[in-house]
Amino acid sequence: MSEIVRTLPARLDIVIPAYNEQECIGEMIDALHQGFQVLGDAIALRVIVANDGSRDRTEAIVAEKARTHNVLCVSLTRNFGHQAALTAGLDHADGDAVIMMDGDFQHPIETAIDMVRAWLGGAKVVLGQRNMKGKLPLMKRVTSDGFYQLFNMLSETKLVTGVPDFCLLDQAVLKVMQSLPERHRFLRGLVAWSGYELTVLPFPVTDRRAGSSKYGMRKMVQLALDALFSFTTSPMRVMSRLGLASILGGLFYFVYVMARYFFVGDLIQGWASVVVLVLVLGGIQLVFMGVMGAYVARTYEEAKGRPLYVIDKVIEGSTKSS
Ligand code: UDP
Ligand code: MG
Numbered sequence: 001m002s003e004i005v006r007t008l009p010a011r012l013d014i015v016i017p018a019y020n021e022q023e024c025i026g027e028m029i030d031a032l033h034q035g036f037q038v039l040g041d042a043i044a045l046r047v048i049v050a051n052d053g054s055r056d057r058t059e060a061i062v063a064e065k066a067r068t069h070n071v072l073c074v075s076l077t078r079n080f081g082h083q084a085a086l087t088a089g090l091d092h093a094d095g096d097a098v099i100m101m102d103g104d105f106q107h108p109i110e111t112a113i114d115m116v117r118a119w120l121g122g123a124k125v126v127l128g129q130r131n132m133k134g135k136l137p138l139m140k141r142v143t144s145d146g147f148y149q150l151f152n153m154l155s156e157t158k159l160v161t162g163v164p165d166f167c168l169l170d171q172a173v174l175k176v177m178q179s180l181p182e183r184h185r186f187l188r189g190l191v192a193w194s195g196y197e198l199t200v201l202p203f204p205v206t207d208r209r210a211g212s213s214k215y216g217m218r219k220m221v222q223l224a225l226d227a228l229f230s231f232t233t234s235p236m237r238v239m240s241r242l243g244l245a246s247i248l249g250g251l252f253y254f255v256y257v258m259a260r261y262f263f264v265g266d267l268i269q270g271w272a273s274v275v276v277l278v279l280v281l282g283g284i285q286l287v288f289m290g291v292m293g294a295y296v297a298r299t300y301e302e303a304k305g306r307p308l309y310v311i312d313k314v315i316e317g318s319t320k321s322s
Contacts, residue, residue: 008042009041009042010043010097011043011094012043013047014032014045014099014112015086016089016102016103017052017089017103019058020056021056021058022056022211025049025062027209028104032112035112038113044070046070047071048071048089048093049073049103051073051074052085053075054079072092082214082215083223084185091178095171097116097174098168105206106205107128107164107166111203112168115167115168118201125168125194125196125198126200127200129200129202130162130203132205135205136205148162150228151232155189155234157193158192166203173194176310177190177194186226195310196312236293236294239286240287243284244287248283250278250279257272
């Protein structure tokens with residue numbers, strides 16, 4: 001493993017998206033500052049709260065904490081959604097590493113500390129993975145499992161199952177995230193897409209400490225759609241395949257009908273030609289829609305503006321003459 005030279009203390013930013021979290025956020029900031037003391041002087045902690053248009057006392061509580069703790073509050077004008085809030089927080093982070101975690105104690109502080117330990121040991125990306133033995137509601141478990149399976153089937157970028165937006169990113173990975181201009185963001189996917197080696201830490205599932213979930217069914221479906229649409233174009237290719245199947249079906253049917261005509265001769269006049277025409281013409285249309293889809297997919301790839309590659313390191317030979 002490469003040698004890590006880092007000035008002490010290392011700067012760690014913890015980004016917390018918060019939408020109407022007045023019951024939890026103050027306690028969370030205290031608990032983080034207290035919990036991270038176990039790492040002693042190794043870490044200088046800053047908590048970045050991305051206040052996602054809360055209409056309760058979240059901002060006032062965070063501002064109050066900022067007097068005594070190293071806290072940055074980034075308040076958005078309205079509720080832009082979890083992924084946008086996380087992005088706002090990441091854009092304001094500049095530590096040697098950054099952790100994203102929820103503000104309701106569902107992502108344990110002990111796991112966050114273990115993530116930092118793994119990072120100090122050389123890991124670049126550390127993901128928290130829900131330990132399914134915990135008490136995730138059945139509905140959420142089924143929809144979440146189904147989603148990960150569908151995503152991994154359709155997308156070239158593969159997700160680790162049961163990994164929410166609870167992770168640590170090294171500064172190098174943070175910079176990649178900050179450089180991505182795309183609008184419909186699915187951060188888990190983008191972290192996986194960045195290609196860095198992933199270290200996975202399981203954590204137990206617990207109920208949120210107070211308040212209620214801000215992720216209704218509508219927001220969850222929206223996130224799943226954003227994820228699928230921004231990481232897959234394969235559904236478009238299905239059109240061409242269906243079209244080809246239809247043309248082939250039409251041609252086979254034509255051969256079958258001709259054979260019957262010559263050898264049996266029991267056909268209804270006009271029926272066969274209509275069926276063959278419908279199948280072949282329908283097929284041709286689908287194939288061309290697929291071709292158009294391929295152009296649309298490429299335009300979409302360009303519009304996302306993701307970089308073509310991410311460089312890990314460059315090693316240069318020392319053959320230069322002095
Ligand atoms: N959140 C947010 N904006 C939203 C919805 C949620 O910033 O529009 C935050 C929320 O305050 C919490 C985190 O995202 O810190 C996860 O949300 P929640 O706990 O409600 O989701 P669940 O754990 O129920 O899936
Ligand atoms: Mg929660």
